[in-house]
Amino acid sequence: MTKPSRRPDAVPREDTAAVRAREALSRKWSYLLSSVVVVALSRDELDAELGAQLDALCAALHSEPFDPAPFEEVGERLVALGYVNEPGLKRTVDVLGKGLLTLEEFSSSDQHTVRVVGGIGALTCGFTAARARAILDQQESMQRSLLKAAHDAQRDQRHSEAKFEGIASSSTNGILIVGLDGRLAWGNESISVIIGRQPEPGTRLVELIAPNSIVVFREMMERVLSERGEFEREPMQLVRGDGEFAKVTLTASLLRDDDGKASHVLVMADDDTELALLQGELRRQSLHDVLTGLPNRQFFTTHLETVLRRADPEFGVTIFHLDLDAFGLVCNSLGARVGEHLLQHVARRLRAVMSNENAMVARFDGDEFGIVVENTALTPDVATTMATINADLGEPTYVDDHGLAVSVSAGVVHRPSPDVDPVELLRTADLALRQAKRDRRGQWELFHTNEDAAGRRDAALAVVMPGAWEQGDIGVVYRPVHDLATGGLAGVEALLHWDLSDRCAALADESGLILPMGEWLIRIAAGQAQWWRQRGELDQQFGVRLTHHQSTDADLVSRVSKVLEETGMPGARLTLSMPVGVLGVADAADNLGTLADMGVRIAIDDFGLGPRDLAWLSALQVVSVLVPKDLVHRQDPRSATLIPAVHDLGVNLCVDGIETAEQEAWWREAGADLAIGAHYGSPLDAGEFLRKLG
């Protein structure tokens, strides 16, 4: 129920500047509204009406505590003005969303921002509900009109009898003519569609009525026969042939014979399904994004408020704010239409990935999406969820003949307090997203890690890592790079090893320790390579993977050239790889170019086999690409079709994570050149590695 507006504590009655500012805003609102609505008010009247509504909204924003009810009422009043549809709502939301906050009286406090957002949400809800009611009213009035038209014509036009059959039988409304004894005289085709069977003449109408509607039905018929009103109308359920119930609205009216004596009852049944669909569609339109069909930010925010309250306190909820990487690049190079299709694809995939969870996926604006998960004991941790999302989206999809693989970056808020304001929460997630995107792609950033077990473990490991390195617990191990054509050794990859975590490089990357540790890795590997070469034991290409931080490190070139100088290793014997996600960062691209000029061979890691990834190959001096494990395991024929394109650019292709002979055979067949993985043995320290080779 509507509450009376509270008296504002800061009415700017005497403050003429504030009054003028409000007037300017309400006139702007009126101006924008007038070109999309049909109302019975003159321009001045509309100005005055909206001015009064704006005052009510401002009073609500000043009230303590804040009560959004007046916003909801304004939404309802807009509908009552006349034909004010979705465009009218959209303009209202636009003009008030921006305009209220620019009013001097609300610019002093951040709290008002939150109130305005909440208020606009309430306005939208009020509007939508009132609009749905208006539609129902209008539809009902049309049904009455239809019945009246039938009734009147029956009275006036007895000569048109011959045309009856064809017309009545083609009506979408079920039409029944019932004798005063309650038995059916005639029913049209549509009634058989609604109830799934053709009722026989002579059937008692009451037999078609569902048990829970019988009382309503009897009362309605009594009113009809007692001639209290022209029509009687009641929603009720009919029994379908299959035993199910059909929701209809029955309208009944008494028919008279030539002498004006009651002779029959005309009953019309409108199938409420269509009306329900129409209502559903309206609700959907105002709460969903048209392009993807996902809930919009408004819906998401409202939903967030609900789930925060009802979430299991043990597990809480997790909010992901996702942003597609390089979406602008896709649009600029392939066009907006491809971009739109890509967004639709991403929407579908996100929904599929989250389908096992109690989660809502929403589209915010542009290429941003939101997910809120109500966690359970079985919900995967944030890292796993993000990896699953990026692995799924990393699978190339064909959009208008362009094979696209995308990655997303994310800001994540894990288990926020149930008391936090949803709008504030979204701002936090957004902040974390900006953090994650600062210079990297395909990344995610957790806002609060302290509640999360895996995060806690990682954080603990990161703390002890420098000590472990110093004590020699972190070492360098080697594994073969396999030549798929000859079955021989094509090179050696050197990597970090720590017994406590298989995410050693990733943890070091997150803590920043990777810069010295990564340089150390290259130095050890280069020294080992030189040692083996000088002793004539092994002369091979040595590869080291750089992390995101290393790739963008301003000192990378000087670190590498220092190592080469100290160890005497020829640059051409060293292969350094950079993750594809980092190539968009200027520093990384510069580093890559300079290293290539020094003669170091460059590879690209995490290569997605999409055209966007392919584009880097012609732009940069790259000799090799590494296809990541998840893509390798998927063995998608569409990935294979892109391999010739890689070869055409003079680049060879290495597949990571080969675990079985079957995988090896598949990728050999597909045209891959090199392979790394458990199938060729686990990484070993220098001595063991050499022994095993021998």
Next chain:
Amino acid sequence: MAEPQSWVPLGIDTNVPSMARVYDYILGGAHNFAADRQVGSQIEKLVPGLPSVARLNRRFLGRAVNFLMDQGIRQFLDIGSGIPTVANVHEVAQERDPAARVVYVDKDPVAVAHSQLMLSDNKNAAIVQADMRDPEVVLSSPEVKRLLRLDEPVGLLMLLMMHWVPDEDSPDKLVAHYRDALPAGSFLVMTHVAEDQIDDTVGQAAEVVNRSRSADQMHMRNHAQVSALFDGFSLVEPGLVGCGEWRPDGPGDFADEASMNMFLYAGVGRKD
């Protein structure tokens, strides 16, 4: 007992689109059925600006009725009135003078029934179910006799009406018949699809209507042909112009897109 065939009459088949209800749909109303919405959305796809055109026509109606009120007119005959929705003639006129009298005319039985239900409490407004091509039926109807004094000037409104009348039915003679029944000082208010101002897509939209099961067929006319319908009336300033250009009063009276302002010809003429 009568045969069941007598119970349901002509013209209430909701599978057949009605132009009155299609107009309501385009205007943003829900006084319509699925078949109406289907035709409406089909032609809206061809002419995305159509909701503006419907709205501008409605706004013009308001300005024209107000203009006639300024000229002292207190009785109106609105032919082809359709579904009586928001900002209709009686609302505008009776807002200024509750004694203003309005007779609506439409042939669509559902629109008529709806109007009767809506006007049941309004003793100064009524609707006649008739085809405007039978002027005598209209002019001699009980409603006209009860509410209009034909020896005093009348506002005769034909909005979005005459393009449903084919040349075979002599639209000029029909308008003249009504004109001759009204005294000097009466006004004719008309909007009509402007054939020489619109592009091919509108022709396609008209095709959609003409191919639908509706009995109504659209006949577009150019400036000269519409002007000819005002025979015997002197057009008031600014003459026969685009609907958005007829004495616009504020931002809602014209569309952002110029072509939508010209989609309909609008004019007000005074009987000499």
